[in-house]
Amino acid sequence: MTHRNRNRKEMHMISQTLQKARDFEAQYAPYVPQEERPEFHVTGGIGWINDPNGFSVYKGEYHLFHQYYPYKAVWGPMHWGHLKTRDFIRWERLPVALAPDMPYDKDGCFSGSAIEMPDGRQLLMYTGVREERQEDGSMKPFQTQCLAVGDGVDYEKLDANPVLTAADLPKGGSTEDFRDPKMWREGDCYYAVVGNRPADGSGSILLFRSDDAFHWTYQGRVASNHRQYGMMWECPDYFKLDGKDVLMVSPQEMSPMGLEFHAGNGTVCMIGQENEKKHLIRENVHAIDYGIDFYAPQTLMALDGRRIMIAWLQNWDTARSHPVTDRICGQMTLPRELSIRDGRLIQRPVRELDNYHGEKISYKNVPLSTETFLTGIRGRTIDMTVNVRPANGSVMYHAFKMNLAKDGEHVTTIRFKPGQAIVRVDRSRCGYRFDIVHVREFPVYSRHGCIKLRVVMDKHSLELFVNDGEQAASFVMYTPVSADVISFEAEGELLMDVDKYDLVFDKEDEE
Numbered sequence: 001m002t003h004r005n006r007n008r009k010e011m012h013m014i015s016q017t018l019q020k021a022r023d024f025e026a027q028y029a030p031y032v033p034q035e036e037r038p039e040f041h042v043t044g045g046i047g048w049i050n051d052p053n054g055f056s057v058y059k060g061e062y063h064l065f066h067q068y069y070p071y072k073a074v075w076g077p078m079h080w081g082h083l084k085t086r087d088f089i090r091w092e093r094l095p096v097a098l099a100p101d102m103p104y105d106k107d108g109c110f111s112g113s114a115i116e117m118p119d120g121r122q123l124l125m126y127t128g129v130r131e132e133r134q135e136d137g138s139m140k141p142f143q144t145q146c147l148a149v150g151d152g153v154d155y156e157k158l159d160a161n162p163v164l165t166a167a168d169l170p171k172g173g174s175t176e177d178f179r180d181p182k183m184w185r186e187g188d189c190y191y192a193v194v195g196n197r198p199a200d201g202s203g204s205i206l207l208f209r210s211d212d213a214f215h216w217t218y219q220g221r222v223a224s225n226h227r228q229y230g231m232m233w234e235c236p237d238y239f240k241l242d243g244k245d246v247l248m249v250s251p252q253e254m255s256p257m258g259l260e261f262h263a264g265n266g267t268v269c270m271i272g273q274e275n276e277k278k279h280l281i282r283e284n285v286h287a288i289d290y291g292i293d294f295y296a297p298q299t300l301m302a303l304d305g306r307r308i309m310i311a312w313l314q315n316w317d318t319a320r321s322h323p324v325t326d327r328i329c330g331q332m333t334l335p336r337e338l339s340i341r342d343g344r345l346i347q348r349p350v351r352e353l354d355n356y357h358g359e360k361i362s363y364k365n366v367p368l369s370t371e372t373f374l375t376g377i378r379g380r381t382i383d384m385t386v387n388v389r390p391a392n393g394s395v396m397y398h399a400f401k402m403n404l405a406k407d408g409e410h411v412t413t414i415r416f417k418p419g420q421a422i423v424r425v426d427r428s429r430c431g432y433r434f435d436i437v438h439v440r441e442f443p444v445y446s447r448h449g450c451i452k453l454r455v456v457m458d459k460h461s462l463e464l465f466v467n468d469g470e471q472a473a474s475f476v477m478y479t480p481v482s483a484d485v486i487s488f489e490a491e492g493e494l495l496m497d498v499d500k501y502d503l504v505f506d507k508e509d510e511e
């Protein structure tokens, strides 16, 4: 194969478009002051980011690429930004990996994935987008799947690109919506799932197989939505977890379903068993995240066997502005450890976060009825767990409320009503000045009025984990960081335990 015979110098040929993006990032990223960035959530160097891409292990480290438009804090012709980490918390930024510099991807290097090859190279598979003007003057996108090989820093696109085109689609499959390949190795061969819009205009996930990861053939459909869960399914991921097969997708144009799914762009996980053709027989379907700002999750298998997920901590429907600056827009979620319990996906912050726990402040059996402030319980870069239960076992309280990121003007609230078993997060007064959705309610499992709420805040984000990860809900908070007051309220009488850690990131300097 031609790419095998290339010498090192040729391997690392960098196009003008890529060099321009690298230079731009190198020049302007240093101007983004640390105050404008979260402490431990991934942001782009400069400009806009969306989906995580190529989240994978390479040479003993975890690599993360992302959709990237460095030149402005809005979506534009997509590049791939690049970082790596050893612990999912501290990240090292690497040069921009891919730029839209070939005829088949001139309008964007869309989302995709990465794997480590047995010969030590890293292989990226992404969607190349090329737009062509039609007779009626409109622009029509053509999406194909493309490969690039590299050494963990520099990548060369294959001469054979694109490797999956209209010719590889099942009958009726749209060439305009054919994107986001997620590949993995299984035994002696490779598989990839790719989102596609079938003839009925809805969504389905196609399966491709390869012996060498360079030549791919269509195998069949892993799942189709038949307009049940939105329309086009973006960013699929398909993996084994705790004896189940899990398919995650990010549907466009969802219709709301009770409190489980909201309208617009959502995320869905389907849990079941694959058959011999790798078609998923569903046993349970539920939302992945119940917040406002979560999309396009992607997972990897960590070196110790954990399945870790990261997602874009934002959503197309709500991503209108960045909390602080117009230099950068977008951040990733905290990586989360996944497991399955009672047929549901459980999500917990990666345990590595504990290594950044600073001072702990604990309260036990705090009786709550009026608004209560606890000494030392405040902050915007914190990991806090609150356990709530009725004060008197036989009398149920009516509501528990936690106020976060609060000052005279701002507050974001998390409320739990045991009678309804619903958690409600309201960020209407968080400082966001556009009239979009700011409230989410979701059902939780509460045993006798007991609930455990873990809140991870990193300046402008709030990630909530209910009952050890039974539900997760992610939100961008547009509140100035100076608003760091936390208070608790109850209707009725309850008891509360609080454990709060500051998250501290200068440990290396201290040692």
Ligand code: FRU
Pocket: 050, 051, 067, 078, 110, 111, 127, 179, 180, 234, 235, 295, 296
């Ligand atoms: C999902 C998505 C993908 C696409 C990418 C483009 O957020 O729409 O389907 O590859 O973003 O940036």
